[in-house]
């Protein structure tokens with residue numbers, strides 16, 4: 023890896039009651055790099071995301087983003103620092119339109135609540151913000167649906183909106199938690215294509231938690247395998263997937 | 278030490294009664310997901326039955342059995358069947374409003390059924406209440422204290438046996454531990470829930486019966502206070518643990534006597550005691566939230582849809598347009614969207630017929646007020662305007678931001694008192710006083726918000742309830758604030774040569790204040806902040822993760838809302854000429870929330886109509902013969918029940934009906950033409966959605 027490390031997590035440990043969800047997990051992502059995290063259900067992938075993102079408080083370990091420790095940072099600050107994420111269980115703003123999803127994220131990424139401007143009726147989005155929203159709508163192929171409330175979208179488009187929302191404010195790291203779950207083959211292919219285009223055009227780094235190995239192989243440069251809260255193996259995609267222990271723990275159990 | 282003992286022992290009977298409430302609250306909360314604030318009313322109903330029966334000559338034991346073992350459970354079962362069972366998975370607001378409504382309405386309904394309030398002082402269930410039967414150390418124990426303590430011990434023993442040794446008790450314990458796990462294990466949660474309701478209603482009933490002799494007369498208010506103590510005990514039990522709730526209630530009973538004993542009598546002791554629940558809530562609520570995560574399956578919660586959660590809230594102009602399938606023309610943003618292929622406008626956004634209608638009604642009302650309307654009607658209308666301002670504060674807070682406050686009346690009172698005090702002591706013009714009152718209420722809002730707003734939903738509602746109680750007991754009696762029972766005079770304002778002392782000019786001024794308040798709410802709702810708030814309502818988690826500082830946003834809205842309420846209160850005070858603590862007691866906050874929720878939190882029109890409805894109700898209560906005043910309460914109760922079917926509020930329902938009729942007509946006039954609304958289909962089998970047509974927002 024020649025690129026500087028963007029995210030470095032060291033020794034993340036998290037216990038829920040009697041369950042050791044994460045056991046000294048370390049993970050690093052270089053700028054612009056795409057890293058996959060795979061593992062059976064309950065391995066701790068989502069918990070790892072939550073610890074990196076500030077939704078869970080790890081019992082041990084530290085997270086450094088862009089050379090800066092973010093351990094004590096609340097979620098919204100990490101987001102503004104340049105981390106975008108999606109959720110395994112979709113979290114859309116019910117009742118809002120597709121375009122407003124992106125706009126809200128763009129404005130929030132840019133900073134403050136502008137109550138005085140609101141009261142002076144100057145609280146609208148800036149041309150630059152609108153432009154970025156249009157760009158992302160275009161990239162995701164959501165232009166036609168811009169004015170639709172998200173509640174009326176199918177799952178595939180819902181996941182795209184979530185992805186788009188995470189991409190607003192030009193993050194340097196995207197964390198995607200099983201973006202293809204619930205999608206059919208066609209939607210998944212489209213997702214893979216969009217992910218590829220996004221990475222090419224923005225150079226954003228990606229951490230991808232995913233069960234669909236085709237999508238993983240098409241997207242990531244490196245792979246971590248998590249099992250029972252421990253990193254079982256990590257390294258290049260092909261070599262990790264060839265590892266017999268990985269095959270037994272993961273592939274064997276899902277095959 | 279013996280001093281402590283002397284203070285603590287008399288606290289035990291109180292503690293017992295509180296503990297019964299706390300345990301009952303936790304039991305139903307865990308078994309059915311509803312935090313039943315109507316518990317206080319249920320306690321009152323049984324106490325009323327008990328005292329009435331004794332007055333009619335029944336033996337006390339028989340009256341106790343009827344009140345506790347028959348009436349108590351029947352009320353509980355009826356409420357569960359009719360109401361609470363339907364809202365298990367609804368949003369905190371939809372769960373809370375009915376129980377608040379019942380807290381107010383149920384005692385009135387019971388009084389109507391009973392025919393009259395009993396005149397005898399409530400007796401203890403056994404023995405002579407006042408007679409001292411034995412001494413514990415040097416502490417005399419009266420019949421009342423003994424009967425309370427002994428019956429609580431018996432009840433707890435029975436409960437323990439039930440939970441330990443009977444299958445249904447074991448199942449219930451399982452439900453309390455982890456409702457989800459139990460469902461997975463195939464236990465019929467409905468049956469368990471019904472059983473929990475019976476059991477907890479009996480506890481509320483017993484608490485009511487036991488408590489009643491402590492007062493010389495039955496008054497629903499005392500039972501609401503009892504409820505608040507019970508809530509504090511339940512919070513100590515972290516909403517989850519029955520033994521902890523029991524100990525919590527008991528401990529609070531003892532603590533309040535000890536506090537009262539050690540501190541000098543007077544304002545501090547009298548004030549500190551009732552504010553103990555607030556302190557307890559502030560300390561223990563954050564812990565309670567932690568505990569909820571400990572359910573081993575809580576990480577696997579099935580997602581509840583917005584529809585299930587009954588998310589209904591303020592709709593900005595964009596959302597209204599979007600849900601009608603047309604892209605709105607407000608602002609640059611949407612003009613640009615229109616240029617996009619998918620954003621084609623499906624027709625110029627026609628002025629909704631209901632919006633026009635509201636404007637016509639408003640103009641006619643104002644014109645009449647200024648011309649032919651008699652003075653007392655004008656006064657009522659003006660009260661409606663002042664309350665509309667207060668209701669707007671709830672439109673902002675609850676409708677837009679989804680937070681539930683049970684202390685809006687407190688803020689209104691503080692604003693009013695402040696305006697009056699500043700005018701009386703410092704000669705500050707009242708108009709400035711109103712602004713100052715609003716600012717003060719806003720500042721206090723921040724003080725309340727900072728410790729409580731990490732909690733959303735139910736915990737916040739409880740914390741604000743406790744704050745309202747604290748204000749009633751400490752702030753309002755203070756001569757620098759509410760000046761106790763004598764209250765504070767608030768003069769009518771004048772600006773230079775223009776005096777607003779007369780009724781009509783003051784009405785015009787009030788309209789001006791309302792317009793400004795409505796303008797603020799609308800600008801906030803349709804601006805960036807409104808978009809943020811609507812995101813937070815949709816998913817707090819996702820809002821945080823796109824970079825919205827949800828906590829700060831909440832504090833901001835809470836403060837702004839408190840300020841609006843303060844201005845409304847000041848306006849009301851100036852209208853009436855004086856204000857006293859009774860005008861804005863904590864129960865008023867509950868009524869205000871219920872009224873505006875039933876009318877509609879989704880629009881500015883909703884707040885205005887709520888103002889009219891509320892003052893009309895008040896006139897009805899005070900001017901009708903007492904018998905009918907009770908009927909108003911019954912109506913109120915029925916409206917509360919219907920609220921669970923229409924959490925979007927009746928205005929929405931009405932205007933939805935009107936709009937579909939109009940749309941039909943239009944479609945008929947234009948054969949083959951588009952109906953102009955690509956309304957999404959409503960999800961099957963659910964009426965409780967915000968899927969009806971949006972209400973007119975013309976009044977903004």
Ligand SMILES: Nc1ncnc2c1ncn2[C@@H]1O[C@H](COP(=O)(O)OP(=O)(O)O)[C@@H](O)[C@H]1O
Nearest residue numbers: 038041043062063064065066067068069573576
């Ligand atoms: N909030 C929580 N409370 C208790 N246990 C949890 C919580 N979140 C996750 N867990 C547990 O941690 C383990 C890892 O879960 P998760 O990170 O969701 O796995 P994955 O995403 O790999 O499927 C599971 O056993 C899960 O039950």
Ligand SMILES: [Mg+2]
Nearest residue numbers: 067068069110
């Ligand atoms: Mg997961």
